[in-house]
Amino acid sequence: MKTQVIVLNGGSSSGKSGIVRCLQTLLPGPWLALGTDTLVDALPPSLREAGDGIGFADDGGVSVGPEFRAVEAAWIEGVAAMARAGARIVVDEVFLGGAHSQRRWQRALGDLPVLWVGVRCEAAVAAGREIARGDRTAGMAVAQADLVHRGVTYDLEVDTTRTEAMGCARLIAARAG
Numbered sequence: 001m002k003t004q005v006i007v008l009n010g011g012s013s014s015g016k017s018g019i020v021r022c023l024q025t026l027l028p029g030p031w032l033a034l035g036t037d038t039l040v041d042a043l044p045p046s047l048r049e050a051g052d053g054i055g056f057a058d059d060g061g062v063s064v065g066p067e068f069r070a071v072e073a074a075w076i077e078g079v080a081a082m083a084r085a086g087a088r089i090v091v092d093e094v095f096l097g098g099a100h101s102q103r104r105w106q107r108a109l110g111d112l113p114v115l116w117v118g119v120r121c122e123a124a125v126a127a128g129r130e131i132a133r134g135d136r137t138a139g140m141a142v143a144q145a146d147l148v149h150r151g152v153t154y155d156l157e158v159d160t161t162r163t164e165a166m167g168c169a170r171l172i173a174a175r176a177g
């Protein structure tokens with residue numbers, strides 16, 4: 001069975017978004033790109049703050065509250081429903097809860113054919129990218145570089161430290177079938 005969903009998990013500034021864009025050019029047919037940034041961008045201002053929503057600390061830490069978790073659960077179910085309806089989807093995700101985060105996605109995606117991909121990048125390199133981007137809280141890349149992979153099981157891992165996004169995307173596309 002051909003892959004219906006590709007889940008890329010990695011820390012901030014690890015290179016996931018670049019890989020997604022490359023996958024969309026390499027993979028046959030249309031693939032939707034959805035992920036954490038899409039969800040956060042869709043939130044009302046009241047949920048873009050610590051407390052009930054999602055908060056970004058000055059040191060790069062991320063806190064999530066109950067309202068954010070409820071919206072996130074609906075988001076995950078919605079992405080799974082789109083895949084069940086026939087959409088092919090690349091998910092750009094940051095598993096702040098490591099294995100627990102993956103289990104939420106696994107429950108929602110059920111028996112859909114999923115390719116689980118870990119996107120790694122050395123913390124110092126990701127931190128440099130974070131500074132160059134200018135749209136992230138300083139420290140997120142270092143804080144998340146290892147945290148998001150704790151206890152997570154992958155079908156494939158790529159490392160963007162020294163490999164360009166297209167090279168990583170080629171490896172992923174070959175596995176996606």
